[in-house]
Amino acid sequence: MLEKKIYSVVCLLLMAIVLSLPVSALSQEKQETHQAATVFSESKGELRQQPADAKSHEIGQSIGRGQGQGQRLRQGQQAQASQQPLPTQNFFKFLFSPKLITMLVIGLLALVLLLTGKMDNRTKIPILVIATFLYGVSANLGLKLFSGFSMHPSPICAFTKPLLYGLRAPMLATLAVILFLTIIGPKLFCSYVCPVGATQELIAMLADKLKIRRRKPSFRLSQTFRVLIFIAFIAFSWSAIIHTIYQGQVRAVSLYDYINAFEGFKWNLQPALLENLFHFLPLILTLAFAFFTYRPYCYFVCPVGLFTNVVEQIAVFRVVKEKHSCNDCQVCVKRSPCPAVSEIIKDAVLVPDCFACTVCTRGCNRDLLKFGR
Ligand code: SF4
Ligand code: SF4
DSSP: HHHOOOOOOOOHHHHHHHHHHHHHHHHHHHHHHHHHHHHHHTHHHHHSSOOOTTTTTHHHHHTTTOOOOHHHHHHHHHHHHHHHHHHHHHHHHHHSSSSHHHHHHHHHHHHHHHTOOOOOOHHHHHHEEEEEHHIIIGGGTOOOOGGOOOOOHHHHHHHHHHHHHHHOOHHHHHHHHHHHHHHHOOHHHHTTTOOOHHHHHHHHHHHTTTTTOOOOOOOOOOOHHHHHHHHHHHHHHTTTEEEEEETEEEEEEGGGGSGGGGGGOOOOOSSSSSHHHHHHHHHHHHHHHHTTTTSSHHHTTTTTHHHHHHHTTTTTSEEEEOOGOOOOHHHHHHHHHHHHHHHHHHHHHHOOOOOOHHHHHOOOOOOOEEOOO
């Protein structure tokens, strides 16, 4: 128990550090924007002579005859910055967008169904289908109704792009939703909201119906694989081994860009054959492997899975067992598709990812496993 408490404290500290990053980044951005606005207001007297709707670079060009071109352009950019909303406003704009609000609603609805024992195939399948449709398919239909449901930023982009290009409001808002739904638990974002996760879950249910025997790889193997990919991503990105030239500057390219299953949900064909391969193959392989092993992309590849696995150790709600009545018959372990149940009933310090599939809670003959605090 002491180990578990120490681990929880370490997790909380790490989370506090991670959470403080966005806050400090936002305040830094806010400060920069304010500085730009202040410089702009100093030159306001001259700018008032311009038409109200003049574009910022035009404004910059008309300021002060005899000033250098560079200075004029700078003032134009500052004028533009002063007209933009503050980063914190952007953060809340994205947080309260239809996409993120519906994600919260679906996650919380799933939690209520799990805690009241009402999550079964009749409720689970519609939730998974809706999540796949809303966050994976709808943006491809070109309908105005779903214009706010674009894939960007995908969960992988939300998690990895800030490490490459700095923190931005859409990424932070998406991360905040993922974090919130994972802390409440049990991994509610991955379990019932993520389109790649939901599709794999539906395939797992189909494979069960078709009586396809699925393999259960050891968690040590999948976790090692997932961590190694993440370390490689950091090493490649920060050393810009994989890079692109953008506006004359060398920019690091994320390793996950080549193995991002979320991209496959964007149906636009790429100009080159190789690009199509990188675009669609990760999702195709994920869906194919999902027939033979439970959530292969989540356990082996996804950095969000790695992140939420750390956070889920301190989640408020998760699978718990009635300790004193368990006779260790292992029926739940045999029935479950994941490597988590055996560790849950051992009361292990570190528990593998649980995707709240409800197989173990429904599978215990003595009804000793359930979702609770
Ligand atoms: S681990 Fe990644 S792919 Fe799997 S459900 Fe979570 S975010 Fe989606
Ligand atoms: S079988 Fe139990 S522990 Fe495993 S994913 Fe499903 S609910 Fe979680």
